[in-house]
Amino acid sequence: xxxxxxxxxxxxxxxxxxxxxxxxxGDVLRRILAFNLMGSGAFLVLVGLAQRNGVPDAVPQxxxxxxxxxxxxxxxxxxxxxxxxxxxxxxxxxxxEDG
Amino acid sequence: MADPLVGLVxxxxxxxxxxxxxxxxxxxxxxLAGIAAQxxxxxxxxAQVGAGGTARHAVGGWGAPLGIxxxxxxxxxxxLLLTQxxxxxxxxxxxxxxxxxxxxxxxxxxxxxFLLAGLNAxxxxxxxxxxxxxxxxxxxxxxxxxxxAGGERQIAAALRYLFAALAGSGLYLFGVAxxxxxxxxxxxxxxxxxxxxxxxxxxxxxGGLMALGLVVKSALFPFHFWLPPAHGGAPxxxxxxxxxxxVKASFYLLLRLWLGPFAPLAPAAAWLPALLGxxxxxxxxxxxxxxxxxxxxxxxxxxxQLGYLFLIFPLLAVPAAFGAGVMQVFAHALAKAALxxxxxxxxxxxxxxxVAGLAGAAARLPVTLFAIGLAxxxxxxxxxxxxxxxxxxxxxxxxxxxxxxxAVVALxGGLMAAVYVFRVLRQAFCLAPAGAPVAAVPxxxxxxxxxxxxxxxxxxxFGVDLMTLIEVRA
Numbered sequence: 001x002x003x004x005x006x007x008x009x010x011x012x013x014x015x016x017x018x019x020x021x022x023x024x025x026g027d028v029l030r031r032i033l034a035f036n037l038m039g040s041g042a043f044l045v046l047v048g049l050a051q052r053n054g055v056p057d058a059v060p061q062x063x064x065x066x067x068x069x070x071x072x073x074x075x076x077x078x079x080x081x082x083x084x085x086x087x088x089x090x091x092x093x094x095x096x097e098d099g
Numbered sequence: 100m101a102d103p104l105v106g107l108v109x110x111x112x113x114x115x116x117x118x119x120x121x122x123x124x125x126x127x128x129x130x131l132a133g134i135a136a137q138x139x140x141x142x143x144x145x146a147q148v149g150a151g152g153t154a155r156h157a158v159g160g161w162g163a164p165l166g167i168x169x170x171x172x173x174x175x176x177x178x179l180l181l182t183q184x185x186x187x188x189x190x191x192x193x194x195x196x197x198x199x200x201x202x203x204x205x206x207x208x209x210x211x212x213f214l215l216a217g218l219n220a221x222x223x224x225x226x227x228x229x230x231x232x233x234x235x236x237x238x239x240x241x242x243x244x245x246x247x248a249g250g251e252r253q254i255a256a257a258l259r260y261l262f263a264a265l266a267g268s269g270l271y272l273f274g275v276a277x278x279x280x281x282x283x284x285x286x287x288x289x290x291x292x293x294x295x296x297x298x299x300x301x302x303x304x305x306g307g308l309m310a311l312g313l314v315v316k317s318a319l320f321p322f323h324f325w326l327p328p329a330h331g332g333a334p335x336x337x338x339x340x341x342x343x344x345x346v347k348a349s350f351y352l353l354l355r356l357w358l359g360p361f362a363p364l365a366p367a368a369a370w371l372p373a374l375l376g377x378x379x380x381x382x383x384x385x386x387x388x389x390x391x392x393x394x395x396x397x398x399x400x401x402x403x404q405l406g407y408l409f410l411i412f413p414l415l416a417v418p419a420a421f422g423a424g425v426m427q428v429f430a431h432a433l434a435k436a437a438l439x440x441x442x443x444x445x446x447x448x449x450x451x452x453x454v455a456g457l458a459g460a461a462a463r464l465p466v467t468l469f470a471i472g473l474a475x476x477x478x479x480x481x482x483x484x485x486x487x488x489x490x491x492x493x494x495x496x497x498x499x500x501x502x503x504x505x506a507v508v509a510l511x512g513g514l515m516a517a518v519y520v521f522r523v524l525r526q527a528f529c530l531a532p533a534g535a536p537v538a539a540v541p542x543x544x545x546x547x548x549x550x551x552x553x554x555x556x557x558x559x560x561f562g563v564d565l566m567t568l569i570e571v572r573a
Contacts, residue, residue, distance in 0.1 A: 005471050008290045008324045015269075015273055017265065018269075019269065019270075022262060022265070022266050022269075023266065028258065033261070035265050035266075035269070038266075038269045039269060039272075041273070042272045042273045043271060043277050044494065045273065045277065045280065046275075046276035046279060046280075048280075049276065049277070049279070049280025049281075050279055050280055050283065051568060057283070058278075062278060063285075064280075066232060067231075070231075070232060073239060074239060074261070074265055075237065076129065076382075077239055077242060077261065078261055078265075081242075081246055081257055081261065085251065085254045085255060085258060088250075088251040089251065091180075099172065
């Protein structure tokens with residue numbers, strides 16, 4: 001087994017764990033973490049599978065960088081929404097705190 | 100800006116950023132000017148594609164395989180045309196809809212701009228990974244629009260929508276990673292000759308995961324759970340954009356992959372989407388018939404109407420099926436935008452969102468009611484509307500292949516659509532309870548809703564032109 005294949009298999013496991021978490025967990029913060037786990041799994045597969053004769057391929061690495069940017073943006077949006085939802089449920093923050 | 104492909108992606112990014120810099124709630128004029136220019140560019144592009152085949156642009160002068168190519172064939176050009184013109188109608192509506200103090204107005208223009216940029220980029224993207232990025236752009240902007248109203252219910256719906264969208268695009272990305280691992284490319288054009296029925300099992304798994312992700316994002320039954328709260332709870336212009344365009348983006352991608360690179364594998368699974376689509380038609384229509392409130396009724400009708408799109412998959416051997424799918428995308432987009440716009444008029448006029456509260460609408464808001472009637476004609480598939488053409492082609496394709504159950508489902512779905520539309524119309528013709536207050540509504544709202552509904556019917560007369568355009572393939 002090459003190290004690339006090992007990375008890819010770990011990626012598959014992480015993706016499956018993350019997806020299960022995203023679907024099954026109720027808590028918002030843990031779901032956000034699960035989504036990040038899922039993303040990391042996909043990135044590992046992308047980088048791990050794309051080894052040509054032991055030489056790493058640069059294109060998927062560029063893709064993973066783009067993917068990380070997307071994942072960070074999605075995580076930030078999810079956290080902002082979770083925070084706003086929390087605040088509204090507790091009534092601690094007025095609706096227009098940053099308006 | 101000479102190239103319409105570039106203009107269609109850059110213009111909305113430009114005015115969205117401008118609207119954001121101008122501050123909360125401002126930038127409506129920049130948006131309207133930008134969308135008008137986009138509508139014109141989309142028209143140019145459709146003429147160019149219709150006359151001379153596909154259009155192509157290498158970003159920054161770096162062509163594929165090293166750089167990124169933008170390309171449009173007939174299907175892309177048609178959807179770009181629909182997106183810009185529908186957005187123009189919704190933008191005119193939104194400018195009058197949001198009163199000065201409305202919290203939902205604050206970020207509407209920037210988010211709508213980013214949404215349009217994402218959609219346009221998706222329609223011209225040409226490789227699996229760029230499609231993933233544009234899919235995420237569309238999803239994040241759409242979630243932002245749902246949350247922008249700021250109520251607890253809307254934010255909960257937005258979070259639910261976000262998680263569904265992220266799961267869907269995550270599955271899609273995982274499939275892309277597997278495809279790259281096998282073939283070392285994500286270009287759709289390069290992949291097309293490589294994938295054969297003898298492809299390794301990994302490619303089958305990848306195709307399945309990508310299709311599953313896209314189906315979750317298109318809200319096909321049983322993955323529709325996120326749609327009614329998100330579309331039913333958002334402000335009317337947002338609901339119109341989401342129901343008309345956003346769910347169609349992932350369907351477009353599914354159709355493109357199904358007919359393109361994955362065509363050799365696709366027939367094996369063709370009946371699964373059709374079965375789920377039939378279930379969506381019955382369940383969505385039933386919930387729409389039972390709905391107490393107006394906007395959830397329209398949102399459930401979206402679940403049902405999306406089902407028709409998936410009925411075409413077992414029939415794709417006949418060209419009429421492809422035409423039926425595209426025609427249904429157009430008909431439903433225009434009719435549903437009109438319905439949500441009309442619902443927004445009623446909410447502003449009566450201050451409530453219930454079907455029962457529509458009593459007396461026929462006398463007070465006749466133009467809006469007429470819009471609901473016209474849009475309902477399209478949803479139920481009465482001639483000469485675009486919805487009729489879509490169902491006609493679908494039934495024709497089903498009978499040509501001997502798959503008559505699909506024709507039965509299409510007809511039954513049209514009947515159920517007529518039931519929930521007539522429920523709304525019947526209530527509107529009841530007498531209003533004495534003393535019920537009706538606020539004045541800007542006339543621009545009524546007439547934009549009417550124009551969208553009229554377009555959904557009149558499109559039926561231009562069906563041949565649309566079918567000729569989408570026949571232009573790469």
